[in-house]
Amino acid sequence: MADDANDDLDPLLNEAIDFVIAKQRVSISGVQRQFRIGYNRAAQIVEQMEEFCIISEPLKDGSREVLVSEASDIKLEKRVQRKEQEVNTGYKNLVKQVGGKIIVYQDAYNYGFTGKPKLIIDTHYDIAKYAGLKLGEPIAESLARVYLSLEWRRETVIEFYLDEENTVLHLQIDFPEIQDTPVSDSDGIKSVDKYYYDYCRHVHSIVVRVMSVSFLSCPKINKVIIAGYSQLFNHDTGDDESNYLININVTRDEFEKLNHEAIAHADPILYLSGLHAITNIDKNYKMNVIDLRW
Numbered sequence: 001m002a003d004d005a006n007d008d009l010d011p012l013l014n015e016a017i018d019f020v021i022a023k024q025r026v027s028i029s030g031v032q033r034q035f036r037i038g039y040n041r042a043a044q045i046v047e048q049m050e051e052f053c054i055i056s057e058p059l060k061d062g063s064r065e066v067l068v069s070e071a072s073d074i075k076l077e078k079r080v081q082r083k084e085q086e087v088n089t090g091y092k093n094l095v096k097q098v099g100g101k102i103i104v105y106q107d108a109y110n111y112g113f114t115g116k117p118k119l120i121i122d123t124h125y126d127i128a129k130y131a132g133l134k135l136g137e138p139i140a141e142s143l144a145r146v147y148l149s150l151e152w153r154r155e156t157v158i159e160f161y162l163d164e165e166n167t168v169l170h171l172q173i174d175f176p177e178i179q180d181t182p183v184s185d186s187d188g189i190k191s192v193d194k195y196y197y198d199y200c201r202h203v204h205s206i207v208v209r210v211m212s213v214s215f216l217s218c219p220k221i222n223k224v225i226i227a228g229y230s231q232l233f234n235h236d237t238g239d240d241e242s243n244y245l246i247n248i249n250v251t252r253d254e255f256e257k258l259n260h261e262a263i264a265h266a267d268p269i270l271y272l273s274g275l276h277a278i279t280n281i282d283k284n285y286k287m288n289v290i291d292l293r294w
Helices: 013-023 028-035 039-051 080-089 139-149 192-217 260-265 268-273
Strands: 092-098 101-107 157-162 168-174 223-234 239-251
Touching (some): 013 028, 013 039, 101 139, 139 157, 168 192, 192 223, 192 239, 192 268
Parallel strands (some): 168 223
Antiparallel strands (some): 092 101, 101 157, 223 239
16 A cells, blocks of 8 residues: 555554554554554554544544545555645634734634644744845835735734834734644654754744844834743633743844844754843753743
8 A cells, every 4th residue: 555665654554554444443552552562653653644644633532533434445645745735725814903913813723724744844944035025015014914924834823013113023922832732753752852842943933933024024123022922721710821931132233143044044942042032941942931021
């Protein structure tokens, strides 16, 4: 079934596919028991079956559906490229104004959207393409148009306003929750440190990207202030709480010390550590709540 040229596929994948089709149910523990293998390897086989659309992504209760009823129905075309396309087309950026603030958000991002990539991918590599963009319309409209053009791997909401001189840009960014970070990758189940690192890097890449395209597209802006947070459910109050994770205050002069290509390929965590940035990150890259300064 599976293409032998795909060296990254587990040798047991074909047998595992036959097994779950026959049983019409799937679980990591079931694959582990059937083939007498370790948990990490069984988890990777289940992930590969998902990539080939043999089984669904995990449902709300953690279970998965078997999407194929007979082996003859299988057309094993790995859907990595299709997933990347779905990431870009599975939602639509919208803009609204609330008081004096403009909010760019996604509609129904996580509803009926099954194309989430297995890996969180840094989203700041396209910064250089905004270097030649000098929009002549009102600054707020320019920024809204630029933010609407950004594509995100996970739900990301940008709220912004300008000072009276239109030179200082204030942004609030609602980051994806850490629970949206995949727990496994091509090497199997991630360690706790790797799980925290992936989320930390992704959050920093969002900040680097928004800060950079703001400066590049609107030359009049002299300072960007960003407060980034993640919403967590408080079981005591029954409400979502905004936990701030990063706060930066960057001038144009500081931003332009690095050329755009360097920024696009820099480690976002290291890059922001060299600017006026407030974070509280453990040695294992776990991001803790901070108090805002700006």
